[in-house]
Amino acid sequence: GAVVSQHPSWVICKSGTSVKIECRSLDFQATTMFWYRQFPKQSLMLMATSNEGSKATYEQGVEKDKFLINHASLTLSTLTVTSAHPEDSSFYICSAPVRGGWGTDTQYFGPGTRLTVL
Amino acid sequence: AQSVTQLDSHVSVSEGTPVLLRCNYSSSYSPSLFWYVQHPNKGLQLLLKYTSAATLVKGINGFEAEFKKSETSFHLTKPSAHMSDAAEYFCVVSDQDDMRFGAGTRLTVKP
Numbered sequence: 001g002a003v004v005s006q007h008p009s010w011v012i013c014k015s016g017t018s019v020k021i022e023c024r025s026l027d028f029q030a031t032t033m034f035w036y037r038q039f040p041k042q043s044l045m046l047m048a049t050s051n052e053g054s055k056a057t058y059e060q061g062v063e064k065d066k067f068l069i070n071h072a073s074l075t076l077s078t079l080t081v082t083s084a085h086p087e088d089s090s091f092y093i094c095s096a097p098v099r100g101g102w103g104t105d106t107q108y109f110g111p112g113t114r115l116t117v118l
Numbered sequence: 119a120q121s122v123t124q125l126d127s128h129v130s131v132s133e134g135t136p137v138l139l140r141c142n143y144s145s146s147y148s149p150s151l152f153w154y155v156q157h158p159n160k161g162l163q164l165l166l167k168y169t170s171a172a173t174l175v176k177g178i179n180g181f182e183a184e185f186k187k188s189e190t191s192f193h194l195t196k197p198s199a200h201m202s203d204a205a206e207y208f209c210v211v212s213d214q215d216d217m218r219f220g221a222g223t224r225l226t227v228k229p
Contacts, residue, residue, distance in 0.1 A: 038212075046163075109219055 002028045002098045006110035013084055014118050021079045021113045023050075023094030029074035030096035035067075038091045038112075050077040050094075084117045091115075120145035122211045124220035132228045137181075137196040139223045141209035144190060151192045152210040153183055165207075168192060179203070199227045 003026040013019050023033055033050040048069050049057040056069035066088075068080040077096075081088050094110040125140040143149060153165040166177025173185040183194045192209060204227045209220040 002108045004108045004110040006113050010114045012116045018082045023077045025075045025096045033077040033096045036093040086117045089117045122218050122220040124223045128224045130226040131199045137199045139194040141192045143211045150212045153194050154208040155205045157205045
């Protein structure tokens, strides 16, 4: 099956620094990728839809300048948490769809990136 | 370690008939369990979640799920399917800092 990777799997940074998280589709191309955030014991929250070659679509309440998304190629989307603060500490997950026939997609998820901001 | 198994990769029902999407989990602790739905070209949407309260959980759009610890199951049901229910459904188990997704079940609704 299709594989989506994320890097790094775990990152610790100091408050005020920026952190970049990569999401790659390893054996398929993805014009769209999704970024999610999850707090412990909480549900996933969709943050934004990453679109190759165009601007990302952010969900309501998600700060565009805080969470920069770049979908530079058909296999790579990056999420940059700018000027990170402890409240940004969370589990970030990406997913990418494999397009099927008749509008059916199969969604493949990355393993997630745990961000801890000190 | 924990894991989730969605027993059917594809379920097809007729409009107006009941829906049953099966999920079994494995966890060493008392997990939180979720069902998500994803429509084409959309992100995940939370349908419902179980977090050690009532074992019968009601969610949005008429869906509900029952947590059965003895069977380690968290099956999703709906009494009457609508065409708009056609989507991919994911069962998720979450424990502390670890989260595991099922492989997904594609629900097709026939008119």
